[in-house]
Structure formats: C-alpha cells, structure tokens
Amino acid sequence: MINLLRTRRSVRKFTGQPIEREKLEILKEAILxxxxxxxxxxxxxxxxxxxxxxxxxxxxxxxxAGALHTAQLAVVVLAKETQTVAWIEDSSIASIILQLTAHALQLGSCWIQIRGREHSEEKSSETFVRETLNIPDGLRVLSIVALGYTQRTHEGRPIEELKFEKIHRNGF
Ligand SMILES: Cc1cc2nc3c(=O)[nH]c(=O)nc-3n(C[C@H](O)[C@H](O)[C@H](O)COP(=O)(O)O)c2cc1C
Incomplete structure (x- = not known):
C-alpha cells in the first residue's frame, strides 16, 4: 500500500488504449x-x-473536467442522500478506492469534483450530469473518476515535500 501511495499522482492525459475487461471487473469489485x-x-x-x-x-x-477529454472510462459516483447522512464520506471513499485500485492496475485516474460545482449560471454540474445520464431524483452526484492508460510515467511526490508539521502529537 505505501508503494502505491508513494507513486500515485492524478493523471489528466490518457492514451487511446482500451481498458481490458478483466481490469474493468476488478475496478467494479473494488468499489463494491x-x-x-x-x-x-x-x-x-x-x-x-x-x-x-x-x-x-x-x-x-x-x-x-479536462481529464475526461482523453479518458477511456468515466465512473460517475452517486449516492442516495436520504439513505445516509454520510453519503459524501461514502462516495468519497469509493472514489479514492477506485483511484488506488486503478493505480495498482497500471491505470491512471483523476477525480473530477461534481458536487458543489456549477455548469453555468443557470445549472449546477450535478444537474448537468443528472440530465446527461438520466439519473433519478434522490441520487446525488459526488464525482466522476476519469480513467485510462497514461501517456507518461508520473513521479510520486518526494518525501521531502511532505508537510510533516501538519501532524501533531497529543494535542494541536
Ligand atoms: C475532492 C477532490 C476533488 C478534486 N477535483 C478535481 C477536479 O475537479 N479536476 C481535476 O482535474 N482534479 C481534481 N482533483 C485532483 C486534485 O487536483 C489532485 O489530487 C491534487 O492536485 C494533488 O495532486 P495529486 O493527486 O497528483 O497528488 C480533486 C481531488 C480531490 C481529492
């Protein structure tokens, strides 16, 4: 796991290489x-x-949302808001699990935030996605995860860049 975290970066440019069916099945299993x-x-x-x-x-x-331009797959993450007060947390966890699993499968990914964003002055990004994909009322749209094979190898962040001062001990 630490090696996955050390090498993961957001990817916003993908090749046209299709994602194999077996990898798709693993991505589905991981989010579930x-x-x-x-x-x-x-x-x-x-x-x-x-x-x-x-x-x-x-x-x-x-x-x-530019990462979607070259993505081979877009996974839209939804949740029934009335079913749990923790719908944002649940959807966020599923989004990051999907990203980490993708990275483990040598796929790149990028989280595209939808909740709280605006498509235009008249329309929220959520409404735009809901209309585009015929999503029923009651389901909230948290994110879209863009996925595909990467065009280049992305370096992980060097350990020297991590802000260890943000970690406090026994109080702030
Ligand atoms: C909640 C959340 C929302 C994000 N929304 C977007 C987005 O809308 N578009 C985008 O290109 N990247 C988005 N990102 C990716 C971040 O920009 C990225 O994770 C951050 O800059 C750190 O870079 P890294 O992932 O390469 O370490 C989002 C990430 C998170 C966790």
Whole structure:
C-alpha cells in the first residue's frame, strides 16, 4: 500500500488504449468492497465507456473536467442522500478506492469534483450530469473518476515535500 501511495499522482492525459475487461471487473469489485457508514451501501456507480457521453460529461463544468477529454472510462459516483447522512464520506471513499485500485492496475485516474460545482449560471454540474445520464431524483452526484492508460510515467511526490508539521502529537 505505501508503494502505491508513494507513486500515485492524478493523471489528466490518457492514451487511446482500451481498458481490458478483466481490469474493468476488478475496478467494479473494488468499489463494491468500499466501506460505508453503518454498512448502508447507499452508493451507485455508472460506468461510462461511450465516447460521446464521456465528451459530454467533460462539459460538466467550465474548467477542471479536462481529464475526461482523453479518458477511456468515466465512473460517475452517486449516492442516495436520504439513505445516509454520510453519503459524501461514502462516495468519497469509493472514489479514492477506485483511484488506488486503478493505480495498482497500471491505470491512471483523476477525480473530477461534481458536487458543489456549477455548469453555468443557470445549472449546477450535478444537474448537468443528472440530465446527461438520466439519473433519478434522490441520487446525488459526488464525482466522476476519469480513467485510462497514461501517456507518461508520473513521479510520486518526494518525501521531502511532505508537510510533516501538519501532524501533531497529543494535542494541536
Ligand atoms: C475532492 C477532490 C476533488 C478534486 N477535483 C478535481 C477536479 O475537479 N479536476 C481535476 O482535474 N482534479 C481534481 N482533483 C485532483 C486534485 O487536483 C489532485 O489530487 C491534487 O492536485 C494533488 O495532486 P495529486 O493527486 O497528483 O497528488 C480533486 C481531488 C480531490 C481529492
């Protein structure tokens, strides 16, 4: 695990290489194994591999969704808000589990924030994604994780850059 964390970086440019079916199955298994508050399992996921839809999703917000331009797969992370007060935590954990599993499979990924973002003055990014993918009411959209093979090897952050002063002992 520490080696995965040492070498993981967000990836925003992907090659056109398709993701193998076996890897897709592992990604699905990994997100379904994510822990959830009170075991509510309130998350739902949409695996989008249709390029037209992925390009449409890249317009979810005016900037910050560029990683979707070259992604081979976009995983939309949803949760039933009425089922658990911890829907943001549950969806976030599933998103990062997906990213770490992708990295373990030599895939790159980038978290695209949707909750709390605006598509335009009139429309939230959540509404845009909901309309694009026919997502029923009651399901909140937290993130889209863009995935694919990477164009280059990304260096992990050197240990000297870590802010160990942010870790406090026995009080702030
Ligand atoms: C909650 C959250 C939201 C993020 N939203 C976006 C986003 O909308 N677009 C994007 O390109 N990257 C997004 N990122 C990726 C961060 O920019 C990235 O993790 C951060 O700059 C650190 O870089 P690293 O992941 O390479 O270590 C997000 C990451 C997190 C955890």
């Amino acid at each position: 194994r994510s822990p959830t508050s009170k075991n509510s399992m309130a998350c739902e996921f949409i695996f989008v591999d249709d390029q037209e839809l992925i390009q449409k999703l890249s317009q979810s917000k005016p900037s910050g």
